[in-house]
Amino acid sequence: MSEAEGDVLSGLFTGISDLKESRSVKGTPASRLPAFILGEELADLADHDPRIVVLTADLASANRTTEFRDRHPERFFDFGIAEKNMITAAAGMASCGQIPFTATFAAFCGILGAEQIRTDCAYTGLPVRVLGHHSGMSMGFYGTSHHALEDLAMMRTIANLTVICTTDANHLRAVLRASLKHDKPMYIRLGRGRDPEVYAEVPEIEIGKAIRLREGRDLTLITTGAQVHACLEAADALAEKGIETRVVDMHTIKPLDQAEVRAAAAETGAILTVEEHNIIGGLGSAVAEVLVECERLPFQRHGIDDEFVLIGPPAGLYAHYRLDAPGVRDVALELLEKR
């Protein structure tokens, strides 16, 4: 089978078992692709953790949570094509002590369900894990309605929410395992499920800590998700031209590993961010925010510092957060004093 023929959407609708048997991606056997381990890993974790429940929205056969359904039917809920209801119901379950994983296309949770994630999961601080799979443009010819190139920007502005991109199957396993010890709500972004292997074994990960996969002194590629594999290949190609390239898997978009960004700036002198996302608001913006604020240029972002604000009369709030005229004046003066 040619690569072009193999370039179909993973696990969608029919022929899943055929795919599992026959299709490898860039040397990674199908059985070690994310699409084929999600349900299995969740079911394995649920064997040892009665809090885990899995919810999907008529996509169990696409994301293969069918394996969880078969092994833990009493803890599996198919909500039909009603993603907002699914995410909010997951929050209700989490308020009763459970750890719900919701799984659907990133377009239909990270975008369609953004308000439910913000208001019902993050504002309440409940440990809902929203899995957005087939993110970016990985739905290909299914079109813009099924693409999610804005989800990281939307999720990143939500206070209290941890945002993670998964790199490959082993990294996905590591993230799912780490999520059980994480007390905040999480948006977990997956690719199309046919993302080739970067990590030969399940890596030791720390949420909020980047993984430096390759050293280099001329340039750093800071990347995330499915682009990590491409960036490693690109670094090999650059090496042939004598350019030594550092590659950083910035799997946690929020909280961002600022020290790793600063180290890249100081030690390699050039940074290229690479992400399957609009350059506005995603990984590139997050890195830019760190870079601009740590350099000598007088710059500061003023606004709400990533929190749910106090409640009170509006005038009191504007004054408290220094968004009235005297507040802005004072912030400006403080910035200039740093110069």
Next chain:
Amino acid sequence: MTEQQTHGRNVSREYLEDRAKFIRLETVRLTKIAGAGHYSSTFSAAELLAALYYAQMRINPAEPDWPERDRFVLSKGHIAIGLYPVLADLGFYDAGLLEDYTRLGSAFGDHPDMKKITGVDFSSGSLGHGLSVALGMALSARMQGNDSRIYCMLGDGELNEGQVWEAAMSAGHFGCQNLVAIVDRNRLCIDGSTEEIMSVEPLTDRFASFGWNVQRIDGHDLDAIMTAFDALPAGNKGKPQMIIADTVKGRGVQMMEMSLNWHVGNLVGADYDAVIEEIQRGLQPVAFTEVRP
């Protein structure tokens, strides 16, 4: 087991009438502190709130996180002003905390925050979410082998939100008999009557067709409310339970009854004193039954 650890408590109708009056009086008092508040949609739900919290729900204020308590999701979160005094009165927190209602840094705003307020089972404010929350809680209770009930109060205008019907469909599908939804059918939304702006009827047929068992009652008649609660079946598998409570927006204060002017307002001067006095006299016959400006 304390008295509060069983479904339903024996309290008199007079006591519940007095607590409904207390809810209205506190709503007026707290609105004065804030300078604006949701009077009329709280007044329409006063008897329902009183019956739920003082008679029906299995709760224990000494153990607010008791896993087997009944839970309440106030999907029409804008009447939190009527819930806060009840929670204080029951002992979830010191009533003195309400003196700073809505002031800078207060836990108590126009919509309830579960992270800041003991006894609030879920945060709300964005209409259309609460029934989904309650559905998730009901499914959890069933998974956990817990016989608690989940109550959810919705506004009638809120039924315009699509997510309500996603939740209604799935509650019927999953057969969550431990889920009890109450619609405060006060017939007004902000811009006019619900039937003019975006009609919601026929509510009984609509919910029944989604697999719910539906009761329709007078939401200001405490005997009818308690009778409807008494009719709720035990068990967590069967049909979700809907109580459509026909109410009068602004009930208890004549100038607010069925008036579009008092969804959010602020009583000042002689009006304030007159309204306090009117509420203290108790419910009089309904003065207005049709929407008016």
